[in-house]
Amino acid sequence: MPTDLRRPERTFTIRQLCTEFKATPRALRFYEDKGLLTPARDGMNRVYSYKDRARLILILRGKRVGLSLQEIREILELYGEHDEAMTQNAHSLKKFREKIVDLEQQREDIEGAINELRTACERLEKHLAEKRPDLLPKAADYDQMLRARLDGHPELLGAK
Amino acid sequence: MPTDLRRPERTFTIRQLCTEFKATPRALRFYEDKGLLTPARDGMNRVYSYKDRARLILILRGKRVGLSLQEIREILELYGEHDEAMTQNAHSLKKFREKIVDLEQQREDIEGAINELRTACERLEKHLAEKRPDLLPKAADYDQMLRARLDGHPELLGAK
DNA sequence: GCGACTGTTGACGTTGACGTAAGGGGCATA
DNA sequence: TATGCCCCTTACGTCAACGTCAACAGTCGC
Numbered sequence: 001m002p003t004d005l006r007r008p009e010r011t012f013t014i015r016q017l018c019t020e021f022k023a024t025p026r027a028l029r030f031y032e033d034k035g036l037l038t039p040a041r042d043g044m045n046r047v048y049s050y051k052d053r054a055r056l057i058l059i060l061r062g063k064r065v066g067l068s069l070q071e072i073r074e075i076l077e078l079y080g081e082h083d084e085a086m087t088q089n090a091h092s093l094k095k096f097r098e099k100i101v102d103l104e105q106q107r108e109d110i111e112g113a114i115n116e117l118r119t120a121c122e123r124l125e126k127h128l129a130e131k132r133p134d135l136l137p138k139a140a141d142y143d144q145m146l147r148a149r150l151d152g153h154p155e156l157l158g159a160k
Numbered sequence: 161m162p163t164d165l166r167r168p169e170r171t172f173t174i175r176q177l178c179t180e181f182k183a184t185p186r187a188l189r190f191y192e193d194k195g196l197l198t199p200a201r202d203g204m205n206r207v208y209s210y211k212d213r214a215r216l217i218l219i220l221r222g223k224r225v226g227l228s229l230q231e232i233r234e235i236l237e238l239y240g241e242h243d244e245a246m247t248q249n250a251h252s253l254k255k256f257r258e259k260i261v262d263l264e265q266q267r268e269d270i271e272g273a274i275n276e277l278r279t280a281c282e283r284l285e286k287h288l289a290e291k292r293p294d295l296l297p298k299a300a301d302y303d304q305m306l307r308a309r310l311d312g313h314p315e316l317l318g319a320k
Numbered sequence: 321g322c323g324a325c326t327g328t329t330g331a332c333g334t335t336g337a338c339g340t341a342a343g344g345g346g347c348a349t350a
Numbered sequence: 351t352a353t354g355c356c357c358c359t360t361a362c363g364t365c366a367a368c369g370t371c372a373a374c375a376g377t378c379g380c
Contacts, residue, residue, distance in 0.1 A: 013326085013327085014326090014327075015326070015327085024368080024369080025326095026367095026368065026369065026370085027367080029328090029329090030367070030368060034367095043375095043376080044328050044329090044375075044376080045326090045327055045328075045376085046327085046328090058276075061269050061272060061273065063367095064265070064266055065266065065269045065270050065273045067273075068366075068367095070366095075276075075277070075280065090288060093281060093284045093285065093288065096277050096280060096281050099277060100277050100278065100281070103270050103273055103274050103277070104274065105224070106224060106225065106270060107267060107270050107271075107274075109221050109224045109225045110225050110263050110267050110270070111267070112221060113221065113222065113225045113227070114260055114263050114264065114267075116218075116235070117235070117256050117259060117260050117263070118260065120235060120238050120256055121253060121256050121257060121260070123238070124238070124252065124253045124256070125253065128250060128253065173356085173357090174356090174357080175356070175357090184338080185356095185357085186337095186338065186339065187337080187338065187339095189358090189359090190338060194337095203346090203358095204345080204346090204357070204358050204359090205346095205356090205357060205358075206357085206358090223337095228336075228337095229336080229337075230336095
């Protein structure tokens with residue numbers, strides 16, 4: 001399939017990306033300032049390519065897992081130049097390995113935190129059910145919240 | 161086993177807890193300022209009980225998963241008074257549910273990030289092996305790093 | 321030609337989570 | 351008695367990641 005391979009020539013305005021990913025123009029410009037994004041220009045205006053959009057997705061995901069913009073930039077740089085400062089890359093490799101260990105630890109932590117929150121919720125629910133059943137929120141709320149998350153952006157759920 | 165049940169009367173100085181958990185005195189005092197810890201006093205000096213230590217563990221774990229001190233305090237308060245402002249607790253329940261959804265999303269993100277870092281590492285390793293095998297770090301480093309994490313603080317690995 | 325909208329570049333403000341420096345007390349060891 | 355070391359409080363400084371605001375430019379529809 002030579003044509004339509006990921007809509008290569010498609011471009012985006014800053015606001016399009018912002019509304020798509022619930023970011024702000026200020027944030028995107030900030031990322032650019034920090035070297036994480038380098039959109040083209042049409043006169044003054046920024047023009048984001050499909051690749052820029054992909055980078056933005058990685059940036060936002062990195063943020064959600066607690067990486068700093070600095071760390072995210074290092075990762076992004078890996079997907080660019082391949083024949084540059086090798087010493088630098090050896091350093092990156094080490095840092096990435098450390099980060100993996102970090103993240104595995106963090107995953108453990110999250111499991112623990114989820115469990116704690118769950119039991120805390122159960123306690124609270126039981127307590128409320130006994131004393132103030134009128135205050136109990138409906139299960140529908142939770143459902144709706146979940147659905148809202150899954151809507152619209154399947155690419156945020158672990159896609160490449 | 162009535163005696164020695166979790167060494168009940170054991171206490172700690174601020175520095176002991178700091179070195180044990182790699183925190184700083186400033187941080188512990190800060191947590192106290194924000195109402196997350198309330199150690200006893202011996203004159204001016206803080207005296208941390210075993211319970212305080214347990215709370216500190218929860219605080220640090222909360223931080224690692226990205227909870228704000230404010231959120232952590234809410235969770236900790238749940239393990240205390242049980243007959244207080246019920247309206248407040250209904251609110252907490254809602255926030256906890258939201259946080260669980262957040263954390264589940266975050267866990268997904270971490271899975272993805274780990275995978276990306278792994279493939280990035282593989283790439284880099286391959287690239288380095290071809291062009292600059294002298295810069296390749298030894299696998300032993302990684303091992304040692306892992307062991308260092310697991311040492312000393314088994315209670316950090318998801319215990320209650 | 322005129323809003324309304326969207327875009328731009330500074331520059332300053334804000335929030336959370338501490339760091340750091342200043343000033344002082346308590347106790348032990350040299 | 352002086353020198354450390356650890357503790358305390360108060361207060362100002364810092365850093366990341368933006369938010370907010372000002373001041374201005376391009377373009378669309380009428």
